[in-house]
Amino acid sequence: MMDHGLANGPPDADALTIAGRTLRSRLLLGTGGFASLELLAAAIAASGTEMVTVALRRIDPGARGSLTDTLSDAGVMLLPNTAGCHTARDAVITARLAREAFATDWVKLEVIGDEDTLLPDAPELLRAAEELVGEGFVVLPYTTDDPVLARRLVDVGCAAVMPLGSPIGSGMGIRNPYNIALIRESVEVPVVLDAGIGTASDAALAMELGCDAVLAASAISRAQDPVRMAGAIRAAVEAGRLARAAGRIPRRLYATASTTNEGLADLAAGTLADRAT
Amino acid sequence: MIRLNGKDCELQAGASVAAVLAGLQLPADARGVAVAVDGEVVPRAQWETFLLAEEARVEVLTAMQGG
Numbered sequence: 315m316m317d318h319g320l321a322n323g324p325p326d327a328d329a330l331t332i333a334g335r336t337l338r339s340r341l342l343l344g345t346g347g348f349a350s351l352e353l354l355a356a357a358i359a360a361s362g363t364e365m366v367t368v369a370l371r372r373i374d375p376g377a378r379g380s381l382t383d384t385l386s387d388a389g390v391m392l393l394p395n396t397a398g399c400h401t402a403r404d405a406v407i408t409a410r411l412a413r414e415a416f417a418t419d420w421v422k423l424e425v426i427g428d429e430d431t432l433l434p435d436a437p438e439l440l441r442a443a444e445e446l447v448g449e450g451f452v453v454l455p456y457t458t459d460d461p462v463l464a465r466r467l468v469d470v471g472c473a474a475v476m477p478l479g480s481p482i483g484s485g486m487g488i489r490n491p492y493n494i495a496l497i498r499e500s501v502e503v504p505v506v507l508d509a510g511i512g513t514a515s516d517a518a519l520a521m522e523l524g525c526d527a528v529l530a531a532s533a534i535s536r537a538q539d540p541v542r543m544a545g546a547i548r549a550a551v552e553a554g555r556l557a558r559a560a561g562r563i564p565r566r567l568y569a570t571a572s573t574t575n576e577g578l579a580d581l582a583a584g585t586l587a588d589r590a591t
Numbered sequence: 592m593i594r595l596n597g598k599d600c601e602l603q604a605g606a607s608v609a610a611v612l613a614g615l616q617l618p619a620d621a622r623g624v625a626v627a628v629d630g631e632v633v634p635r636a637q638w639e640t641f642l643l644a645e646e647a648r649v650e651v652l653t654a655m656q657g658g
Binding site (some may be wrong): 345382394411531 | 596597615616617622623624625626627630631632634635650651652653654655656657658
């Protein structure tokens with residue numbers, strides 16, 4: 315893989331650490347939407363991800379193949395989500411169930427407030443986050459792009475914040491880059507851009523804005539070629555991270571010549587005598 | 592009657608959570624599985640001893656693909 319680190323340091327020099335856990339890949343993968351477990355496994359490999367989200371649902375005894383086995387074979391860490399929960403209570407109980415099922419204290423906390431936009435319900439989210447942190451969970455909340463709410467979530471002990479770029483599955487990219495940059499400035503924990511990624515350039519932008527990682531799900535699983543898109547978004551996350559560290563040039567209204575005018579040849583026609591007249 | 596994952600189940604009151612899992616062809620130590628009864632978590636360590644009351648609502652959950 316392109317493991318360039320930064321400043322030619324050792325391979326792990328630019329690793330991401332969340333709650334003491336080190337990740338070399340800054341791309342988290344949502345497992346939803348893949349047409350088959352085989353496709354999911356191939357996308358995981360192409361993405362280079364080390365952490366994937368899973369949901370908890372009623373068991374289907376007739377289901378073919380086991381997601382748990384597929385993910386175990388892939389060697390990735392599971393990040394259970396509370397997708398579909400609309401109240402703090404439901405989300406807290408779902409997190410507790412996930413802890414039983416997967417033997418992990420980590421949870422991607424989602425508390426949805428609106429069916430059409432799937433936007434987070436801020437008060438319920440904050441309540442659930444506080445409760446789960448109190449129970450010893452490592453809480454990664456899916457939140458709006460509101461810098462104040464992000465700070466409140468960190469204040470109650472969340473290990474990272476996961477602001478949306480735009481609604482889940484919308485592929486609308488980052489609608490308010492200014493807010494994402496503000497969130498990065500206002501909290502000390504890792505910021506993971508979650509939701510809204512449509513293609514590779516959106517992931518690169520997230521990293522250029524200072525996000526510490528990107529979570530992509532539909533952008534990969536629903537792409538026409540999910541495995542190729544997994545590779546594209548992986549490269550974009552790495553490119554964006556490098557660009558952020560490199561420091562972009564300021565935007566200007568007018569051109570700034572990149573070639574000096576010093577030593578520019580005098581190519582006007584005619585002799586000196588011609589010009590004197 | 593006991594409700595299992597939203598459907599009536601053949602098991603009667605007094606059955607253990609482990610019996611419910613056995614009915615689903617799941618081993619007693621099934622990984623990636625969690626159980627809730629009447630909206631509360633039943634920890635793995637209590638699957639053998641937790642007995643279901645009449646009208647209990649049992650949810651047996653596992654990992655599914657999701658964002």
